[in-house]
Amino acid sequence: MNVVVIDYGMSNLGSIRRALEESGITVSISDDPEKLDSATHIILPGVGAFKDGIKNLRRRKFHSKLRKIVLQDKIPLLGICLGMQLLADLGYEGGKTKGLGLISGTVNLLKPSVLRERIPHIGWNNVKINRPNPLFEKIPDDTDFYFVHSYHFAPKDNKNIIGVTEYCGSFVSSVMKDNIIGVQFHPEKSQYWGLKILRNFLEFGIKNRC
Amino acid sequence: MPAVKVYNTRQVDELILLDITATKEEREPDFETINEISSECFCPLTVGGGITKIEDVKNLLRAGADKICINTAAYHNPQLIKQAACRFGSQCIVVSIDVKKNKKGSYECFSHCGSKSTKKNVIEWAKNAEKLGAGEIMITSIPQDGTMKGYDLDLIKMVTANVKIPVIASGGAGNYLDLFKAISYGQASAVAAASIFHFTEQTPIEAKKFLASKGISVRKTTMC
Numbered sequence: 001m002n003v004v005v006i007d008y009g010m011s012n013l014g015s016i017r018r019a020l021e022e023s024g025i026t027v028s029i030s031d032d033p034e035k036l037d038s039a040t041h042i043i044l045p046g047v048g049a050f051k052d053g054i055k056n057l058r059r060r061k062f063h064s065k066l067r068k069i070v071l072q073d074k075i076p077l078l079g080i081c082l083g084m085q086l087l088a089d090l091g092y093e094g095g096k097t098k099g100l101g102l103i104s105g106t107v108n109l110l111k112p113s114v115l116r117e118r119i120p121h122i123g124w125n126n127v128k129i130n131r132p133n134p135l136f137e138k139i140p141d142d143t144d145f146y147f148v149h150s151y152h153f154a155p156k157d158n159k160n161i162i163g164v165t166e167y168c169g170s171f172v173s174s175v176m177k178d179n180i181i182g183v184q185f186h187p188e189k190s191q192y193w194g195l196k197i198l199r200n201f202l203e204f205g206i207k208n209r210c
Numbered sequence: 211m212p213a214v215k216v217y218n219t220r221q222v223d224e225l226i227l228l229d230i231t232a233t234k235e236e237r238e239p240d241f242e243t244i245n246e247i248s249s250e251c252f253c254p255l256t257v258g259g260g261i262t263k264i265e266d267v268k269n270l271l272r273a274g275a276d277k278i279c280i281n282t283a284a285y286h287n288p289q290l291i292k293q294a295a296c297r298f299g300s301q302c303i304v305v306s307i308d309v310k311k312n313k314k315g316s317y318e319c320f321s322h323c324g325s326k327s328t329k330k331n332v333i334e335w336a337k338n339a340e341k342l343g344a345g346e347i348m349i350t351s352i353p354q355d356g357t358m359k360g361y362d363l364d365l366i367k368m369v370t371a372n373v374k375i376p377v378i379a380s381g382g383a384g385n386y387l388d389l390f391k392a393i394s395y396g397q398a399s400a401v402a403a404a405s406i407f408h409f410t411e412q413t414p415i416e417a418k419k420f421l422a423s424k425g426i427s428v429r430k431t432t433m434c
Contacts (some may be wrong), residue, residue, distance in 0.1 A: 091381040124429035144429040
């Protein structure tokens with residue numbers, strides 16, 4: 001197994017590395033797109049704004065390489081937080097910006113539906129699992145995960161939604177399309193069940209390839 | 211077992227680690243220690259103390275902090291909030307405000323771990339922090355801190371009524387009811403507590419059970 005975490009200057013890379021190590025997985029953190037060629041799994045983390053995220057991916061020449069590896073070679077990809085949002089066609093944070101276009105949809109600002117709801121959405125919140133899927137395998141429905149974000153991914157096609165969370169009405173907190181997965185929450189910071197998500201992603205990748 | 215590991219296994223929702231003498235002693239953050247601590251911490255970690263420049267923020271995030279907490283530096287250089295929020299996102303910038311009533315009875319902000327008056331009014335400063343891009347405000351009552359006699363609820367309510375970003379109540383929690391009051395009356399989005407867990411038999415898990423029983427939405431503690 002060769003898990004590559006993309007370093008495009010916008011993440012809590014240390015946390016992700018440690019969370020995977022805790023599951024006995026060594027990862028390589030890389031800012032070199034060539035490293036994706038030998039990857040069995042790719043993680044696209046991310047903390048920060050959409051526009052900067054895309055800009056940095058392009059600057060480091062990850063943009064087209066990532067699309068090729070994921071769409072043609074079908075290598076499993078997990079986008080976390082901003083990494084999930086970047087999968088979209090279009091984002092509005094920091095100005096209208098084209099995304100990676102891996103899962104069709106847009107990334108919009110959360111809108112509070114009641115007075116108590118504040119932005120950013122920070123803290124633990126539960127994920128309602130939409131349909132059985134490998135990412136949430138053996139994870140109870142309504143489990144809490146840790147969120148910290150102001151924008152959310154609205155996929156065009158409902159069948160790509162695998163988890164939703166109630167906040168600002170309700171938003172999509174997990175997406176999946178073939179080998180492409182995204183989670184709005186931070187599994188690396190969501191203790192036991194978060195680590196389980198990461199392990200499921202790695203196992204899903206293996207099964208997928210066999 | 212190191213405290214961080216204990217809290218991690220006790221399923222606290224978040225840890226805030228403040229080096230409270232760093233600024234007074236003119237030390238920069240202890241990146242190495244943060245690195246060690248964060249490697250045992252699988253819950254969100256906020257780190258503060260001794261941050262003076264954008265590089266400190268970058269290096270703390272690199273060392274494994276998920277959010278950073280600015281207090282004194284924000285008064286000297288408010289643009290630091292803006293720079294840090296622009297570069298790393300509002301969601302990881304917590305502005306911490308230490309507050310005490312002055313002789314006239316109005317709330318005033320203090321820097322240097324609550325020891326130096328800034329003459330700033332808490333509402334104006336909190337609003338300013340929000341405008342500059344802070345993602346959260348942590349509000350601490352200096353006289354209540356460490357007493358376990360309850361939060362300054364009026365202070366918390368005043369701040370939450372004047373900003374739209376989440377507010378963390380801090381300083382004075384002595385029992386589970388105090389936590390409840392800060393959320394229900396004070397409208398805080400989160401409650402921070404230290405002494406209650408260090409010096410009494412009360413635990414984070416029980417605290418959350420209590421809050422849930424009062425109808426507050428908390429993370430369910432699922433036993434693995």
